[in-house]
Amino acid sequence: MIAFPRFCIRFLVLGVCLMATIVKADAQVSLSQVLSNDKLWGKDFPAVLASLKAWQDAGASQVLIFPNRVLSSSAFKAQQPAEAALGKFTQTLHAAPPQPQKSFEKLMAAAPMEQFQAGVIAFGEDNTQRVAWTAPSASLLAPDLTIAKVKEAIGPPQKVTKQLIQGEGDRRPIELTLYSYSNGNVIFAESNYSSPGGAVDRVLLNVSAASRVLFK
Amino acid sequence: MHRNTQIFARCLFVVAVVFAFAAAPSRAAGQATIRDIATDTTDPSNLADTEPSIAVNPTNTKEIVVVSFSENWGSATDAPVWHSTDGGVTWSKAKQIPQPSLPGPPPVPTSGPGDQKIAYDASGKLFVAELGLDSSLADHDFVFRQTGTSTAALTPGAAYGNDQPHLDVDRTTGKTCSGRLYSPWLNFGVSPERSTVSNSTNGGSSLTDVGVGDNSSFPNRTSRIALAPNGSAYLVYKTREGAVSGVHLPGSSASDFENAHFRVKRSDDCGATWGALGTAGTSVHGSSTVQTFFTINWGVTGTGRKVARARSSDDWIATDPSNGDVYVAFVERDSSTFGQIYVAHSKDKGATFTAHRVTDGTHHSAYPEIAVAGNGTVGVLYIDFLDTGSATNFRHRFARSFDQGLTWVDENLQTMDVATISNASSGFLWGDYEGLTAAGNQFFGVFTGQSISRTTKQLDPIFFTETSAKPTCPAGKTFCGNTCVNTKTDKNNCGTCGLKCTVIQACIAGGCETRCPAGTQECCGGDFCRRTCPKQCP
Numbered sequence: 125m126i127a128f129p130r131f132c133i134r135f136l137v138l139g140v141c142l143m144a145t146i147v148k149a150d151a152q153v154s155l156s157q158v159l160s161n162d163k164l165w166g167k168d169f170p171a172v173l174a175s176l177k178a179w180q181d182a183g184a185s186q187v188l189i190f191p192n193r194v195l196s197s198s199a200f201k202a203q204q205p206a207e208a209a210l211g212k213f214t215q216t217l218h219a220a221p222p223q224p225q226k227s228f229e230k231l232m233a234a235a236p237m238e239q240f241q242a243g244v245i246a247f248g249e250d251n252t253q254r255v256a257w258t259a260p261s262a263s264l265l266a267p268d269l270t271i272a273k274v275k276e277a278i279g280p281p282q283k284v285t286k287q288l289i290q291g292e293g294d295r296r297p298i299e300l301t302l303y304s305y306s307n308g309n310v311i312f313a314e315s316n317y318s319s320p321g322g323a324v325d326r327v328l329l330n331v332s333a334a335s336r337v338l339f340k
Numbered sequence: 341m342h343r344n345t346q347i348f349a350r351c352l353f354v355v356a357v358v359f360a361f362a363a364a365p366s367r368a369a370g371q372a373t374i375r376d377i378a379t380d381t382t383d384p385s386n387l388a389d390t391e392p393s394i395a396v397n398p399t400n401t402k403e404i405v406v407v408s409f410s411e412n413w414g415s416a417t418d419a420p421v422w423h424s425t426d427g428g429v430t431w432s433k434a435k436q437i438p439q440p441s442l443p444g445p446p447p448v449p450t451s452g453p454g455d456q457k458i459a460y461d462a463s464g465k466l467f468v469a470e471l472g473l474d475s476s477l478a479d480h481d482f483v484f485r486q487t488g489t490s491t492a493a494l495t496p497g498a499a500y501g502n503d504q505p506h507l508d509v510d511r512t513t514g515k516t517c518s519g520r521l522y523s524p525w526l527n528f529g530v531s532p533e534r535s536t537v538s539n540s541t542n543g544g545s546s547l548t549d550v551g552v553g554d555n556s557s558f559p560n561r562t563s564r565i566a567l568a569p570n571g572s573a574y575l576v577y578k579t580r581e582g583a584v585s586g587v588h589l590p591g592s593s594a595s596d597f598e599n600a601h602f603r604v605k606r607s608d609d610c611g612a613t614w615g616a617l618g619t620a621g622t623s624v625h626g627s628s629t630v631q632t633f634f635t636i637n638w639g640v641t642g643t644g645r646k647v648a649r650a651r652s653s654d655d656w657i658a659t660d661p662s663n664g665d666v667y668v669a670f671v672e673r674d675s676s677t678f679g680q681i682y683v684a685h686s687k688d689k690g691a692t693f694t695a696h697r698v699t700d701g702t703h704h705s706a707y708p709e710i711a712v713a714g715n716g717t718v719g720v721l722y723i724d725f726l727d728t729g730s731a732t733n734f735r736h737r738f739a740r741s742f743d744q745g746l747t748w749v750d751e752n753l754q755t756m757d758v759a760t761i762s763n764a765s766s767g768f769l770w771g772d773y774e775g776l777t778a779a780g781n782q783f784f785g786v787f788t789g790q791s792i793s794r795t796t797k798q799l800d801p802i803f804f805t806e807t808s809a810k811p812t813c814p815a816g817k818t819f820c821g822n823t824c825v826n827t828k829t830d831k832n833n834c835g836t837c838g839l840k841c842t843v844i845q846a847c848i849a850g851g852c853e854t855r856c857p858a859g860t861q862e863c864c865g866g867d868f869c870r871r872t873c874p875k876q877c878p
Contacts, residue, residue: 193475248477288767290636293528294504294561294652295454295471295479296391296409297768317451317473319414319439 153278155306156337160231163277166191166263167236172329173338174235175257177222180331182213182255189327192262195245197328199252206244206253213255214242222339232338236262251292269324271303274312281305281312300325309333372738372753372806376792377406377422377431387411388763388799391771392786393457396779398511399464402427403490406775406786407456407468408801413439418493419453421468428784428803434491440472440482442499448474455481457507458775461519467543468494469507469523481505481525483544497544501525501536504652504772510567510610517571517610523547524563524575526652532559535577539611550612552605553577554620566657568664573607574690575614576624576657576668584631587673589704590727591641597679598634601625602655602670604690617690624668624684624693631673633706636767639725640732646758646766648723648734653707653772660712661778666690667745669698669708669720676701681708681722683745698739698748699724705737709776711783713808717742719783721753721776731757734769736787736802742810747837749811749822753804756790763798770799781808842866 158164159173172187172194179187179196186197196213200206217237224232239259247254266273275281281303289298299316308330315325378389392408406422410433413419419437424430441447450472457469466486471479481501484494503526510520521540526533535553540546553560558579566574584597605614605621614621638650654671666686673679678701684693699705703724711719718741726733736753758764770788777784782805789802813824820827820837827833827850832840834847841852845866854862856869863870864877 190475245476246478248473248479286765288765290649290767293479293502294526294772295473296771297649298477299765299768315451317412317454319412319417319451321414 152282152307153305155309155333156227158278158306158310159334159337160228161277162266164266164269164274166265166267168239168259168262169264170231170235171237171240171259171262172264173228173334174221174232174237175217175240176331176335176338178213178216180335181216182209184255184331186328186330189264189329190325191265192260193256193258194240194264195247195257196255199247199250199254201252203244203253206255210242210244210255213257217242222335224338225340228338249291249298250289265324265327271312271314271322271324274303274324278305282307302328306333371811372751372804373428374753374792374802374804375428376794377424377786377801377803378410378791378794379431380795382431382433383410383800385411386763386796386798388765388788389801390768390788390799391456391773392775392788392801393773394775394777394784394786394803395458395460395466396777396784397460397464398462398779401779401782403464404428404784404803405458405460405466406431406801406803407437407453407458408786408788409453409456409771410801411435413437413452415439415449419470421458421466421491422801423491424803428805431803436491436493437468437470437484438493438496440470440480440484440496440499442474442480450474450480454479455504457505459507459509460511461509461521461543462511462513465543466490466494467507467509467521469505469544471503471505479503479528481523481538483507483521483523483540483547485543485545497540498546500538500547500549502528504563506564508565508567510571510573512569512571515571517573520573520610521547522565522567522573522611524552524565524577526561526563527551530555533561535560535563535575537563537565537573537575537607537611537614548611550614552614554579554603556619557581562652562655564655564657566659566666568659568666568689569661570664571608571610572616572664572689573611574657574659574666575605575607575621576602576655576670577605577621578602578632578655578670579620580634581629583634584673587631589635589637589639589641591645592635592637594635594637596633596635596637597631597673599629600632600654601629602632602668602684604657604666604668604686604693606690622686622690622693624670624686625672625682625695630670631679632671633679638704638706639734639769640727644759645732646764646769647732648769649767649772650706651772656708656710656773656776658710658712658718660716661714662716664689665712665744666693667710667712667718668693669710669722671706671708674701678702679704679706681705681720681739683710683718683720683741685745696745696747698722698741698750700750703727707770707772707774709774709785711776711778713778713781713783715781715808716744717781717808717810718745719776719778719785719806719808720748721774721785721787723770723787731759733757736789738783738785738804738806740783740806740808747821749819751806751822753787754789754802758799761790761797761799778808782806783808844869
């Protein structure tokens with residue numbers, strides 16, 4: 125959907141506004157460009173790309189990419205269904221990987237998968253059970269990645285929204301500021317718990333959209 | 341005087357008046373003095389400053405500290421404490437809460453803060469309880485203690501606990517428990533959740549956890565602590581005994597209320613055991629359950645409106661520093677159909693309580709904090725909201741009782757329409773609690789309210805202070821409710837406060853006397869005058 129900037133309505137300069145919107149849309153970075161931009165990702169990020177099929181089979185519509193951990197967007201209240209999803213994830217992970225598109229062949233050939241361990245964790249953010257894939261020394265996001273650096277690398281986001289996550293407890297809820305790119309298929313999130321300076325807390329990646337871009 | 345000199349003098353006077361207004365603290369409708377703690381300089385990022393807590397240095401009551409969510413800690417920066425050294429007139433921020441880590445190897449730094457409470461000990465040393473999150477976003481608590489100057493970096497103690505740590509330090513001297521630090525929190529690591537109190541003899545460097553709440557049948561919540569002048573420690577908590585079906589807040593379709601007991605437990609041995617009032621403790625409102633809030637829809641749910649979270653926002657406890665009486669503020673949805681603030685008073689160390697309503701039965705009210713001043717005056721900070729009209733106006737209010745909780749004088753501190761405040765996050769407007777304390781005969785409080793004199797309208801930590809002295813009235817008048825009246829002639833306070841005459845009665849010489857017009861008579865026990873009284877009264 126095309127969203128018109130507010131000044132379009134205010135000044136009724138429709139032609140100019142359409143132009144501005146189109147230019148903005150044209151300037152929007154593609155998912156492929158985001159995934160291959162090395163200013164955004166850490167050295168171990170190719171492992172995330174190589175694991176996408178496994179996440180898809182485990183029922184994840186999105187993966188949450190933290191500096192050294194990947195989490196499924198599928199949230200379970202109970203342990204058992206989370207363990208079942210973990211089983212599907214590990215099964216696919218150990219199967220033959222899908223064939224990458226030519227443009228990603230080189231990147232994915234170097235995917236450092238061995239250091240990661242899969243498991244079910246209690247995710248304190250919303251008190252759910254999640255499939256997690258963790259490597260304590262991994263670097264999935266570019267070191268000291270900030271929203272300012274993201275904007276510098278791939279331009280302004282298409283949309284900025286807020287998401288308040290109320291857990292079952294009483295601590296201050298996590299509030300994410302979501303910077304959406306590539307039609308919302310990749311979202312850089314800033315947390316109200318982050319250290320000062322606009323650090324990127326996590327990246328939300330649409331699994332099926334990314335798989336379409338990455339694999340034949 | 342020369343004309344130009346006169347003009348100059350007038351201008352000077354106007355400037356002086358304007359300057360005086362700008363410099364003077366803002367005043368609420370009542371007597372309280374209120375002031376925005378944050379300024380454009382100290383809060384350039386326009387943070388919402390939620391869940392504030394306040395403490396006053398017992399060795400120098402001009403020295404006041406506040407913590408709120410005013411900036412996070414990080415690897416290269418400490419989280420702040422707000423300081424005032426002039427009784428709350430001016431405030432500065434001292435970055436002194438370093439990022440705490442879980443033990444390694446390697447140590448795991450936490451993100452936060454996620455909850456906070458601040459206190460002083462008897463010697464004026466500062467302590468702060470804080471919650472941090474690990475990489476799985478699980479909760480861990482830390483007590484930070486002052487080991488240097490008042491604004492130097494605090495020293496974190498060992499990790500302990502779980503959700504919503506609170507804090508107090510025994511400020512008695514020469515007693516067994518003097519200096520003992522207590523931190524209640526909610527243990528989500530057991531099922532059902534249990535109110536737990538950690539205690540420490542070394543300022544939180546190491547702590548001992550003691551399960552306190554009775555969770556044998558129901559989960560616990562809202563754990564708050566108070567320390568008595570004899571060294572006893574009191575914990576109030578609630579047992580959550582099931583949702584109330586079919587009762588909703590305006591615009592909401594959720595079950596916004598739950599059945600609960602508010603219970604008090606006491607420790608007479610510095611927090612080691614808590615059985616002085618039995619296994620479950622004393623219910624402050626008798627044996628029956630009360631209905632209280634458990635909701636993320638506190639306010640009016642609807643397009644363009646914002647609502648608050650009220651799940652652990654329904655009790656608080658304090659002791660009278662002079663005689664050790666115990667006071668508990670709690671929420672009860674009563675026959676008015678509104679959630680109301682009640683205060684229960686115990687004169688026998690928590691064995692029995694007598695409760696009276698603080699609020700007037702006309703608005704939903706919650707988030708009570710209670711404190712008792714040196715002269716026995718009881719203060720309650722709370723919030724209510726106006727649910728009519730197109731906007732939801734939340735009001736921070738302060739009630740005082742000069743007669744041990746029997747009657748209350750209430751004043752509005754501030755009214756705000758949060759929909760117009762951009763950094764007010766719907767679902768967590770001010771958090772679960774705010775701050776109130778007393779030092780000597782003065783109350784000191786802090787709430788997350790609408791900014792005052794800021795370039796950008798926003799939520800800020802708002803400081804207030806109010807006397808505990810009962811207002812004095814001119815000769816011949818008596819203080820009733822919140823005004824001075826002549827009880828010899830006031831129809832609503834005839835002879836004594838609160839005694840109302842009927843519509844056809846007049847208050848004459850302190851007594852209600854019926855005054856029917858000539859040719860009519862008093863009917864139905866004084867309800868009205870008629871030529872002929874009806875056979876049946878309405």
